[in-house]
Amino acid sequence: MRASRLADRLIAPCLGDARGEPAPARASRFADSIILPVPESNTGVALDPTSRRSPAAGDAEYVVFDRVSKSYDGRTRVVRELDLQIARGEFLTLLGPSGSGKTTCLMMLAGLETPTSGVIRIAGRSMRHVPPRRRGIGMVFQHYALFPHMTVGDNLAFPLEVRGLDPDDRRARVRRALELVRLEGLEHRRPGQLSGGQQQRVAIARALVFEPDLVLMDEPLGALDRLLRQELQYEIRRIHRDLGVTMVYVTHDQHEAMVMSDRVAVVRAGAIEQIAPPATLYEEPDRSFVARFIGENNRLPGRVTGVRGDICDVDVSGRQVQALRVVPCRTGDPVLLSIRPERVSIAPAPGRYTNEFDATVDDVTFVGDHLRVRVTVCGQPHFLIKIPNVVGHGAVLEGDRVRIGWTPADSRVLDADADAP
Amino acid sequence: MTRPARRAAALTLPLVAFTGVTFVIPLATMLVRSVHDPVVADALPDTLDRLRGWDGQSDPGEAAYAAAARELLRAREERTLGRVASRMNRVRSGLRSVVVRSARRLQDFPDGPWRAVMLDIDDDWGDPATWRAIRTAGDRFTARHYLNAADLQRLSDGSIARQPPDQRIYLPLLWRTLTVSLGITGLCLALGYPIAYLIAHAPPGRAGFLLGLVLLPFWTSLLVRTTSWIVLLQTQGVVNDLLVAVGLVADDGRIALVYNMTGTVVAMTHVLLPFMVLPVYSIMRAIPPQQMRAAASLGAGFPRAFLRVYWPQTLSGVGAGSLLVFILAIGYYITPALVGGQSGQLISNFIAYHMQTSLNWGLAGALGGILLACVAVLYLLFDRVGGLERMRLR
Numbered sequence: 001m002r003a004s005r006l007a008d009r010l011i012a013p014c015l016g017d018a019r020g021e022p023a024p025a026r027a028s029r030f031a032d033s034i035i036l037p038v039p040e041s042n043t044g045v046a047l048d049p050t051s052r053r054s055p056a057a058g059d060a061e062y063v064v065f066d067r068v069s070k071s072y073d074g075r076t077r078v079v080r081e082l083d084l085q086i087a088r089g090e091f092l093t094l095l096g097p098s099g100s101g102k103t104t105c106l107m108m109l110a111g112l113e114t115p116t117s118g119v120i121r122i123a124g125r126s127m128r129h130v131p132p133r134r135r136g137i138g139m140v141f142q143h144y145a146l147f148p149h150m151t152v153g154d155n156l157a158f159p160l161e162v163r164g165l166d167p168d169d170r171r172a173r174v175r176r177a178l179e180l181v182r183l184e185g186l187e188h189r190r191p192g193q194l195s196g197g198q199q200q201r202v203a204i205a206r207a208l209v210f211e212p213d214l215v216l217m218d219e220p221l222g223a224l225d226r227l228l229r230q231e232l233q234y235e236i237r238r239i240h241r242d243l244g245v246t247m248v249y250v251t252h253d254q255h256e257a258m259v260m261s262d263r264v265a266v267v268r269a270g271a272i273e274q275i276a277p278p279a280t281l282y283e284e285p286d287r288s289f290v291a292r293f294i295g296e297n298n299r300l301p302g303r304v305t306g307v308r309g310d311i312c313d314v315d316v317s318g319r320q321v322q323a324l325r326v327v328p329c330r331t332g333d334p335v336l337l338s339i340r341p342e343r344v345s346i347a348p349a350p351g352r353y354t355n356e357f358d359a360t361v362d363d364v365t366f367v368g369d370h371l372r373v374r375v376t377v378c379g380q381p382h383f384l385i386k387i388p389n390v391v392g393h394g395a396v397l398e399g400d401r402v403r404i405g406w407t408p409a410d411s412r413v414l415d416a417d418a419d420a421p
Numbered sequence: 422m423t424r425p426a427r428r429a430a431a432l433t434l435p436l437v438a439f440t441g442v443t444f445v446i447p448l449a450t451m452l453v454r455s456v457h458d459p460v461v462a463d464a465l466p467d468t469l470d471r472l473r474g475w476d477g478q479s480d481p482g483e484a485a486y487a488a489a490a491r492e493l494l495r496a497r498e499e500r501t502l503g504r505v506a507s508r509m510n511r512v513r514s515g516l517r518s519v520v521v522r523s524a525r526r527l528q529d530f531p532d533g534p535w536r537a538v539m540l541d542i543d544d545d546w547g548d549p550a551t552w553r554a555i556r557t558a559g560d561r562f563t564a565r566h567y568l569n570a571a572d573l574q575r576l577s578d579g580s581i582a583r584q585p586p587d588q589r590i591y592l593p594l595l596w597r598t599l600t601v602s603l604g605i606t607g608l609c610l611a612l613g614y615p616i617a618y619l620i621a622h623a624p625p626g627r628a629g630f631l632l633g634l635v636l637l638p639f640w641t642s643l644l645v646r647t648t649s650w651i652v653l654l655q656t657q658g659v660v661n662d663l664l665v666a667v668g669l670v671a672d673d674g675r676i677a678l679v680y681n682m683t684g685t686v687v688a689m690t691h692v693l694l695p696f697m698v699l700p701v702y703s704i705m706r707a708i709p710p711q712q713m714r715a716a717a718s719l720g721a722g723f724p725r726a727f728l729r730v731y732w733p734q735t736l737s738g739v740g741a742g743s744l745l746v747f748i749l750a751i752g753y754y755i756t757p758a759l760v761g762g763q764s765g766q767l768i769s770n771f772i773a774y775h776m777q778t779s780l781n782w783g784l785a786g787a788l789g790g791i792l793l794a795c796v797a798v799l800y801l802l803f804d805r806v807g808g809l810e811r812m813r814l815r
Contacts, residue, residue, distance in 0.1 A: 112714050132717040145715035149733045158729070159719035210720065 059088030061124075062246055063109065063214065068118030070104050070270075078104045080270040081118070086248060088213075091240050093249045093257040096267035097293070102250045105267070106216050109248065111135050122214065133162075138207030138215040138245075142222055144199045146191040152178075152202050153187030159210040177209040180239060197228045204236065208243070217249045221256065233259045254294050258282070266290045286326045288414035291338040298344075298383050300337040301416065304329050312413050317379035322354045323411040334416040341384040343410040346373065346402050353405030359383070361400045377404060452793075455566045455786030461558040464505045465492045469559040472552060481552050486535035489555075493524040511781065512565070513554035519545045566787035591771070591788065598768040599795070601686060602750035606697075608690045609746045610739065613697035617738075620698075621705035635698050643692065647759045650688040654679035654760070680762030688756045693749055697742040704738025744803050748796050768792060 063086035070079040079101045086092045094102035107113040109120055111132035120127045127135060147155050156174040165173070178184055181201035191199055200220055207215050217236070221229045237260050240247050251257055257264045258278040265275040266289070274281060274290045285291035292299065302316040312325045314337060323337050348356070359375035362382070371387040373396055385404065387396075396402060462469060471485040496502040502524055510517035526542045539546040557565070557575075568574060572589040573581050583589070620631045638646060653659045656675045664670040678684060708731065716726035754769040761770070768788060775785035 110714075110718055112717065131722075132714075133720045133722055135718075136720070137718060139715065139718035141711045141715055143709060143711065145709065145711035147712065147715075147730055147734075158716070158721070162720040162725065206719070 061085045062088035062090075062122065063248070064119075064121040065105070065109075066119045066121065068105075068108065068115045068120060070101070070108060070113065071116045077116070078270050079108070079115075082271060084265065084272065084275070086246060088246055089244050091237070091247045091249065091260060091262045093251060093261040093264045094267050095251060095254060095257040095264050095293070098252055100267045101270040102252075102267045103218055104270075106218050106248060106250050109214075110137050110139050110216055136210070136212050136214075138210070138212040140200075140203050140207045140215070140217040140220045142219045144191070144203040144220075146199055146203055146206070148191050150190070151187060152183070152189050152191065152194070155191065155202060156187075156206050156209045159206065163210060173209055177205040180208065180242075181205045181235070196224050197232065200224065200232060201235075204239070208239070208245070212245065214246045214248070217247065219251055220249075221251075221253075229256070230259075236260060258294075266293060268293075284326070285338065285412065285414070288336045288338060288416070291412070291414060296341050296384060296386075298337075298339045298341060300339065300378060300380055300383075300411075302335055302337055304331050304333045304335055304413070306331060311408055314413060319357060319378040321378070321411060322408040323413045324409050326412045327415050329413060336414045336416050338412045338414050339406055339410060341372075341386040342370075342388075344385045344404055344406045346385060346387065346396060346404055348403070348405045350403075354408055355411065356403060356405040359402055359404050361396050361398055361402060363398055364396060375402070375404065451782070451786040452790050453786075454782050455784075455790050456564065457562055458508065458783055459561050460501070460504050461508050461555070462561045464496045464501055465489065465555070465559060468492055469556065472556045472559075475552070475556075477553055477556075478549055480536075480547075481549075483534060483536050485552070486539055486546070487533060490527050490530075490533075490535045490539060493520065494527050497524040497528075507780075509554055509558045512558045513550065516545075516551065516554055519543050519551070563783075566781075566783040567790070569784055570787040570791055591768075594766075594768050594771060595791065595795075598751050601682065601767065602747050605686060605689050605693060605750045606743050606747045608686070609694050609697040610743060612690070613694055613742065614701060614735075614739070617698050617702040617705055620702050621708075622710070632702070635695055638692065639695055643755060644759075646692060647688055647756050650684065650691070650760055651679055654684055654687065679760050680765070682761070682765045684760035684762065685757045685765035685767070688760050689750060689753055692753075692756055693746045696745045696749060700742040700745065701735060701738040704735050704741075708734050740803060744800065747799070751795065752792060 063084075065082050065084035068079060068082045069077050071077045082101075082105065084105075094105055096102045104113060108115050109122075109127075111127060111130060115128075122135070122137075147158070150158070153171075153174055156177055157170045160170040160173060174187065175184075178186065181204055183198060183201050183205065186194070186198070186202075191202065194202065200223075203220065204217075207217075220236075221232055224232065233256055236247075236249075240260075249257075249260065258281075261278055263275060263277055264281050266273045266281065266287075268289050273287045274285065276284075281290060281294050285294060288299065291297045300314075300316045300321070302314040302321065304312050305315045305320070306313040307325065307330065310325050312323050312329060312335075314321045314323050314335060316337065321337060327335075329335055345353070350356075357377050359377040362374040362376060364374075365372040366389075368389065370389050373385045373387060374381075375383050375385060377383045465488075467488040468485060471488050472481060475481050475485070493502065496505050502521065506517040506520040509520055523539060523542045523546070527538070530538045536546075545551050557563075565575070568581065570591050572584045572592045574584050576582055616631075616635065620628050620635070623631060651658070655661070656677065658679070660678060661670065661675045665672050665675065670676060678687070712730055712734070713726055716730045717723075721729065751767070752769055753767060754773060757765050757767045758770055758773070761767070769792075772785045772788045772792075775781045775788070
């Protein structure tokens with residue numbers, strides 16, 4: 001313990017300068033929060049909501065993935081040359097389908113897997129030779145990973161005991177951590193006697209109780225039902241805001257990612273497709289994979305026939321569509337048009353939209369807050385339109401011939417994704 | 422009884438009947454035999470009747486002599502005399518020949534006075550100790566075998582005392598059996614736990630292969646395995662040859678590794694190892710690998726994570742495996758019989774000896790009863806202290 005603390009002191013000067021903060025203060029704070037917790041008034045993150053950290057300059061690169069690759073078998077790479085910067089205090093979500101390498105990224109950050117190449121830095125310090133137990137990262141696992149033979153209190157006290165805190169201090173911190181996740185008075189229960197939601201709260205409390213600066217969560221809500229999941233999403237977001245810790249969250253549920261994150265990194269086949277705040281990701285996807293993965297969209301394959309500044313003319317089965325150029329493209333390139341279903345109007349005032357087409361209604365489905373209308377347009381079947389279920393929404397019936405339209409800005413020209421189904 | 426219940430009962434009936442006939446009844450018979458011995462009582466009812474009011478010191482009287490003479494003769498004719506004599510001999514050694522000779526000679530005397538006749542045949546009939554022995558042997562229910570098995574004896578005044586030191590056999594034997602079994606259990610745990618850990622954390626293909634290696638002894642005849650140990654461990658065997666070749670042991674100083682306690686411990690540890698590995702392995706398999714990762718992420722190094730997180734979760738498997746190995750070990754017969762020599766014999770070998778050679782089934786039953794009681798006490802202790810049920814919280 002003492003040795004690595006000393007090491008922190010020694011490397012402190014080079015760390016501190018980069019972040020524009022007095023070097024010794026920063027270094028000892030970092031060292032203390034990881035290795036030797038001191039009274040929380042002057043340490044990393046206190047479990048006390050009032051001491052919320054304000055972002056400081058130089059914190060934008062708190063966690064850095066620098067060309068990180070990972071291969072398990074020496075041939076196929078699960079993570080490919082991944083670059084990523086996470087700011088201090090940020091809530092970043094790695095979103096991707098299963099097998100995309102997002103959990104591997106998290107495990108490498110936690111030190112439970114080793115990168116095949118590349119470097120991961122936390123607060124400027126390379127983690128290459130730092131074992132997981134010295135990283136001081138709080139981690140919430142997919143299936144909670146609570147210790148079934150210990151009571152809730154003992155589970156929470158375990159990281160404190162490891163750090164050599166005295167029993168009184170331990171008890172106080174365990175109590176505060178349980179208050180934070182609203183499980184007061186359950187210290188003496190065993191994990192097996194709690195509901196799934198309660199177990200997950202305990203797992204979150206255990207990852208926070210030793211006041212880490214960085215908390216990782218690996219699909220923590222995957223095993224819970226929808227209502228509980230929503231409740232805990234808000235809970236985790238509240239805790240993130242109250243404590244100001246940096247959180248890296250892994251999920252394959254785009255809704256979850258949208259609800260909680262400051263930024264979402266969409267991961268596919270070991271690389272980041274796009275990293276942006278949720279709204280940007282939804283409104284302005286710049287990869288067709290992202291457009292497909294986040295929310296619903298209509299994809300129309302076509303070929304570029306002309307480029308005028310930001311606007312392209314795209315030929316879709318012989319019909320000309322004007323669309324926003326998102327990716328670089330030239331005349332003749334095959335592209336994919338992405339159009340969000342709720343941005344398409346049915347029977348608009350004539351001449352209102354540049355893109356107006358005749359369509360045939362294939363079917364109409366009532367799903368409560370909106371109607372899902374599928375039409376055939378420009379020779380493409382299964383083109384989805386969402387009509388909000390508000391008073392006076394125009395009723396359409398199967399087999400109707402309707403006119404539909406959308407703006408060039410709402411149809412985005414993306415790469416013709418070769419792997420798309 | 423509801424219909425499903427009747428159905429369930431009908432389905433289990435064959436097994437219940439089988440267990441009853443092959444297990445419960447023989448076990449009960451042996452246990453009854455260890456306290457109930459009617460041979461003498463059935464052969465000499467009248468004699469024992471005459472001795473009922475006797476003070477044990479004076480002369481038993483002519484009526485007793487007459488009854489004894491008549492009933493010994495009848496036992497000889499009915500060919501039960503041998504069994505009667507051997508029962509009496511167990512109470513007082515030397516009595517067998519007295520009884521057998523007397524019965525043979527009594528044929529020559531058509532009538533009494535019987536006291537004079539019998540004293541004439543053998544002086545021992547004048548000794549009250551002989552009659553006391555007959556009276557003792559005539560008890561239908563007796564604690565004699567249990568006293569014997571616990572190295573105790575009943576003195577002539579009826580009090581219980583320990584056997585003289587040179588005749589104390591069974592308590593040291595029981596103690597030896599328990600300590601050796603405990604040692605074998607410890608060895609199995611020390612050898613089996615790491616193996617179970619290895620298998621539980623190996624990739625599926627290799628785990629299957631390793632598990633096959635562990636199970637291999639199960640598919641080999643016990644006799645073959647035990648005799649292979651003789652081949653390996655004997656004075657001119659592989660192990661000794663190796664030691665001599667390496668130079669650790671001189672050729673004339675070869676170590677006795679078999680036909681003693683070393684042989685018993687080595688061979689039994691090998692035979693019983695799978696019984697430790699399998700339960701421990703199955704418990705380890707149920708522990709998610711994330712547990713150790715979580716412990717590491719919370720700041721614990723491997724030793725602490727193992728001791729605080731992993732080991733406690735395997736305790737139910739360790740308990741089950743240890744209990745299994747220990748119970749099997751204290752009742753083990755064939756391996757000590759083959760490789761144990763003189764010093765490596767366990768209590769089961771003496772039970773077998775009394776069943777097959779000395780034909781003292783009562784004593785065999787008593788030894789078996791004590792063994793059974795040991796196992797029962799152990800199981801209850803384990804259940805109370807170890808708390809198998811408490812461990813299953815997942």
